[in-house]
Amino acid sequence: MYRFARNVLNDAAEAQDCVQVVMIKMWQQKERLATIAALKPYIMSALRNECINKIRRQQMNGKHLALAGAQQPAMHSQNPGNMAQLIRGYVDTLPPKQKAVILLRDIEELETSEIAALLHMDETAVRTNLARARQKVRAYLQKIETYEQQQIQ
Numbered sequence: 001m002y003r004f005a006r007n008v009l010n011d012a013a014e015a016q017d018c019v020q021v022v023m024i025k026m027w028q029q030k031e032r033l034a035t036i037a038a039l040k041p042y043i044m045s046a047l048r049n050e051c052i053n054k055i056r057r058q059q060m061n062g063k064h065l066a067l068a069g070a071q072q073p074a075m076h077s078q079n080p081g082n083m084a085q086l087i088r089g090y091v092d093t094l095p096p097k098q099k100a101v102i103l104l105r106d107i108e109e110l111e112t113s114e115i116a117a118l119l120h121m122d123e124t125a126v127r128t129n130l131a132r133a134r135q136k137v138r139a140y141l142q143k144i145e146t147y148e149q150q151q152i153q
Contacts, residue, residue: 003108008051099133
C-alpha cells in the first residue's frame with residue numbers, strides 16, 4: 001500500500017499519511033469489511049481515492065504545481081544508475097489512467113483483473129492502457145539514447 005501511495009504522491013510523508021488514514025477508515029468499518037469478497041482491490045481503491053483527494057487539496061494550495069515543476073528530469077548526461085529515476089520521472093508525466101495502470105502492474109505487481117476492479121475499468125482497457133504506457137516509456141528511453149549518442153559523436 002505504501003509503495004503505491006508513494007509512487008502516486010511522490011512524497012514519503014504524504015504517502016504514510018494516506019496509508020494511515022485508509023487503515024483507520026478500514027478499522028472503523030471492520031464489521032462491514034467481512035462482507036466484502038474482494039478485499040484487496042477495495043482497500044487499494046480506497047487508498048487511490050485518498051491519494052487523489054490529497055493531490056486535489058495540494059493543488060488548491062498551489063503546492064503540487066510547484067513540486068511538479070521541480071521534479072522534471074534532465075534529459076542529458078544520464079548514466080545507467082539513473083535509469084530508474086528517468087523512468088519514474090517520465091511515468092509521472094503519463095495520463096492518469098496509464099500512470100495508475102503501469103504503477104499497479106509493474107510496481108505493485110497486481111493482476112490485470114485486480115487492476116480492472118480497482119480502477120473500475122474493463123480488462124481490455126487495462127491491457128490497452130498498459131501497452132500504451134509501456135510504449136511511451138520505451139519511446140522516451142530511445143529518444144534519450146539517441147540524444148546521448150549524438151552527444152558522444
